[in-house]
Structure formats: C-alpha cells, structure tokens
Amino acid sequence: MTTVAKTKAGDEGTGSPYALSHLDALESEAVHIFREVAGEFENPVILFSGGKDSIVMLHLALKAFRPAAVPFSLLHVDTGHNFPEVLDYRDRTVAGHGLRLHVASVQDYIDRGVLKERADGTRNPLQTLPLTEKIQSERFDAVFGGGRRDEEKARAKERVFSLRDEFSQWDPRRQRPELWNLYNGRHAPGEHVRVFPLSNWTELDVWQYIAREGIELPGIYYAHTREVFRRDGMWLTAGDWGGPKDDEAVEKRLVRYRTVGDMSCTGAVDSDADTIEKVITEIAASRLTERGATRADDKLSEAAMEDRKREGYF
C-alpha cells in the first residue's frame, strides 16, 4: 500500500511504473553489497571517519540488516588532527547504535617513533601504516570504505570488491573483472578485500540521499563562522597541528566543509549554505570537484591518489 509512494515509481520517460529512482537504485545496490559481504566474510569492518560518505555508508548498513544489528564493527584511523566536532559525532554514533569501534592512532605511531611527522605537517599519508597494521592485527578480511569512483581518476578504475595482498597493496593492473553483480570475494589468508558500496554514487547523490533520509551530519558541513587562514589557495583551520605560520593571517569567515579529513590538508570553502537544501543547490552549481576544492593531498602529484592506494590507503 505504501510501496508506490515510498519508492517514487513512475518516472516520466521510462514507460514503466517499476522503474526505480536513481537513489533507490543506488541504495538497493549498496545494500546488496553489504549483504554479500556479511554472507561471505568472517570478520568485516567499516572504515568510519565521521565524514559524510562513511556516515551514509553506516546508514545503509543499518538499513540492510534491519531489524537486526549491523554485523560489522567500525574502524577509525585517527590522525590526531581531527576536527573535535567530528570526533564527538563519531562517539555519539557508536554509542547510539551500540557498535564496536576500533581506533588506529597516527599519534601513537609518532610517539613511538615508528612514523615521523612530515615537513609539510600533513598526516594524511601517515594513515596508511596504522590502517594496514590494524587490519592485520585484528584479522579483518573485508574492509568497507566510502570511496566513490567519481572522486578521482584513479578511483574511477576501482572495483567494488578490491583484493589487497598481505601488504594491503593495490595493483590496478591485476584487478579481477567484475561481471553483472557477481562479486568475487575469494582471498588467501593474510589478504583482504576492500569493499566500496558507494562506488557508483556521486557527491550530489550522497547529499540528496542525506536530505531524503534526514541523516544528521557534523555541523562543519554547514556554513558557520570560523577562524581560518589561507594556504595554497585553501582556507585551513588554525590548530595545534601547525598552522598558521607567522606570515599567515587568521581571519573570521563564513565557511563550510565539503570533505572531512585531517585538519592539515582539508580546506573549507566560502559558503552561506547553512541548510541541506542550500548545500545541494551549491553543489549542483559548483564548478569544482570536492577534492579539487578542498584537498591538498591530491595535488601532490598527478598520480598522488593512485600511489597512495597502491600502498594501502583507502
């Protein structure tokens, strides 16, 4: 009785009352991927950063197994330079759903002398080792990531099920062809599979889904007044991580974030979009990709993302 209204069937131009809206199709596909992993793997984990993609991913996992609990734990790679609003969101979410959270801490590795702080202060590339060691020590065999193929050209080549060797490396030349929706999760002991349920989503899809489902996000995604300074064409938030330098002036601006990552390399954009409707309007009109607008780590070289992914980055 509620079916037709719920799924927004009957799109014009399709000629069929059974056509799914694009969001319903993407949702259904992602849920299928979650259930495949639950059915085929022993010890999966969801990478959860408190960013919008991982929040949507968790929301989909919750829907996939209703009314049962999500059969996965969460893993956060804490750079030590996270936004406090995001950590707060993370902890509230974990508690609210009764989930189990693993944390891999970059700061621990630095304190132990295993990793060294980089000259440019960014800790994003430093996440790879804590992540891969945690995967090995906890024996995770499937690791869900919120990566989307529309984010970046190396990610456009990524499979939904992506096999990683015992060193967590990605070899783009040796990927398994993915046919129909028949995902192949076979792996040897010590190997694991990265799984990307949001592969086919775009940034706009994610925002529209957040709007449709009424998903709460950390406040930094919406326009707010913040103390920022300019570096490499981006507005960065001042903090213990090492900014600003002497020649960088702090000012108060109305900004919001399009992505959430390490404070040292995630920039804010000037925006007055303080509601989800305004955010969607802004994204739809934007002439910049979210990574192009706000991520310094992708600008390091033409193949920065591919190189990091080969080493084991998400």
Added chain:
Amino acid sequence: MTTTTTTDLAATTLLRFATAGSVDDGKSTLVGRLLHDSKSVLADQLEAVERASASRGQQAPDLALLTDGLRAEREQGITIDVAYRYFATPRRRFILADTPGHVQYTRNMVTGASTAELTVILVDARNGVVEQTRRHAAIAALLRVPHVVLAVNKMDLVDYRESVFAAIAEEFTAYATELGVPEVTAIPISALVGDNVVEPSATMDWYGGPTVLEHLETVPVSHDLAHCHARLPVQYVIRPQTAEHPDYRGYAGQIAAGSFRVGDEVTVLPSGRTTRISGIDLLGEPVDVAWTTQSVTVLLQDDIDVSRGDLMVPSKDAPATTQDVEATVCHVADQPLTVGHRVLLKHGTRTVKAIVKDIPSRLTLDDLSLHPHPGQLVANDIGRVKIRTAEPLPVDSYADSRRTGSFILIDPSDGTTLTAGMVGESFASPVPVKDAADEDGWDF
C-alpha cells in the same frame, strides 16, 4: 524553491551504459564531448588536463587524459582497464562503463556490457561497418544488452552526406537484427565538432532523430515485469533474536527479476520446499509488493529451511534444477580454461564446485564462425562450454534473465575470476548467422 530542486533531482532514474569503439573511432572524443557538453567536467579537472597536456608538449588539452586515470595508462597513452564515469542531466543520471578499445577488447567490453542497459557502438563514417563493428555488435547481442546505439562518427569528414549515413545504418541494422539485437538507434554525429552528441547538428538537417544525449535520457530502462520470471537469490538470513523481535526470521536479497507479492506461493530451490510469503520488508518498512532490483527481506509463512545460496521463486514458475550447465562463456583470465579444469561456479548467491566437462567450440567474432573442440579457451576467447556442478543449480536461460542466467567461474587455488558465463543459446537469432565450420550443429 530549493526544496523543489531537491525533489526533482531525486526523482530521476539511472541509466547504465557502455561504449564500444576501436582506438581511432573517436571514442575518447565522444566520451569527452558527452562529459564536457553536459557540463560534467569541472574546472579543476579541466585545469589538471590542461596542465598535464602542456607538460607533455601538446598544443590542445587532450581529453583522453580525463579518462585515463592510471600512471601506466598516461605513460603509454593507452587505456588499460574499464573505468566508470558519472554524469547527470536534469532528466537522468548516467553510469558510463568506459571500455578500452585495444587488444583486450573482448573481456573489457563483456565486463562493461554485463551491467549495461545500452551500448553505444562507434563507427567511423569513412570506413563504415568493419570487422570490429561486427565484433562489437556480436558482443552486445551475446550479452543481450537491450538497447544498441550506432553512432556514425566523423560525419564532418564525409561532408555530412545523408547517403553515407543511411548506407552504414542499414548495413549495421540488418546485421544486428540477424543477431537478435532487439533495438538499434542509428545517429550521425561528429564528436569532434559536437554534432548530434549533446547539441543537435546545424549541418545535418536531413536527420530528424534524437541526439545521443537525448536518446540516453529517454530510452526506457525497465523491462515489462509481467513477462519476467520472479527470482530472489537469498543472500543472508536476518535473525535479530532480540526481546523486540524474538521470532523474526527474514530472508534478505536483491530481487533479480520480476516481482513478489505478499501471499504469493513460493518454492525454495534447490530443496523444492513450498510455502507462502507472509511479509516483505523494504529496508525495514513493510510493503505489499516488491520488484527488481529492490533489496528486500522476505518473511515466510512456514518455518522451512532456507539459507544463503537458495533461490526463491513463484511455485507456478520455477526453473528446473540441473547439474549440467551448457553456456556461452567469455574467458577473462590470463591462464587458460581447459577441459577437466576444476573450478568454482558462482551463480546468484551460491558458489559450488564444478568441473569443465567439454569445450565443444570456440567462436570467432570476426565472422561468427566456429572452431570445434579447441581444447582450451584463452583470454578474450568466447566459446561454448559444458560444466558439471557438484550440486544442482536452478539456472535460467540468459535470454530470460540476465541475472539468474549468468555465472562466473573462479579458480579455487588463487581466487582468480576466470570466466563469464551465459546459460543457454548464444544469440537470439533463430537461425545461425553464418555456418562456416558449423558442422556439429552448434547454434551460434
């Protein structure tokens, strides 16, 4: 006002399509044009392409750099692997499987076409229908892609002559129809100049049809469910065992074909047990009816044994189960597939042991001739195989259901995906298209 925008965008549908074309047909230009003219290339991406092009000493931005994402691809100037691209118009969202046109074409095109509702096959107007074109049409027909677009490109190089286009369209359509391709839409374009890709051509006023994008926006994406066999591969059993839901036992899966309704009598295969659907949950909310490709959870009246790998079907429309599968396959791995090969076969949500009993023939796509008993299939080969499975499988003909008529073969020793399989007859054509070497009666 902004709320309206949100609703309008959310109500659009999704079309998955694939491109096919050899290196010089202008595929990259077409893809670049589609992305660029539909305003899906953003400023920073274009800037990156301009920067990279300039550093290579190229005069104009090389739009292929938009799509070649890997280091090795850029170094060698070739496309290695299928990439997925995303763009949108106010009417529809698109997922484009951008498949490379070089030597590894077959497995890549099969990969792209397996999930596609539509394939765009490019032809150079100066060359017309060539071997490669017939190969692409054959793969589209084998994979049973519902819609085929013939894009006759480089019309600017043949003075935009209608006669050139008409001859190519006629030859291709005749060939494709013979293969059983249900629908061909031929469009004269110039990807370089932009004629009939996104914008209608100002030069070819003799052409009254849609542009490529217009056609992509309006082609119907759903099949007529009334004629579909309903199929639900059971993925996972949901049992909360909580105080609130002590007895909840739901069978989760994505509907592969057709529709299911509360009250339907269903049979669970391969066991053959029968019961009725007592409820359907659509991601937590009860519904009366659900259809392909919704992910649902089905509740059954009787407490019968159902687990991952089973297939739920209407009792009045159940497929036969068999341990002997005959199929057309495309071999996608570097190691060959041989008679006697022990493999794993994944069909729907079920993975079973299997053995390759026979490889009766290999198909030459160029002329659709058959080579009997090739002994093995190597990468990119298409052939017929007979497979014996360790357990009975409820398989449909691929002609009836792309989801429950398809399978993959996996190497049990290292997990490699070996082969893509399609159960039943190869082409929809009632008569063999060409009978060269077709002495043993195989119906290609």
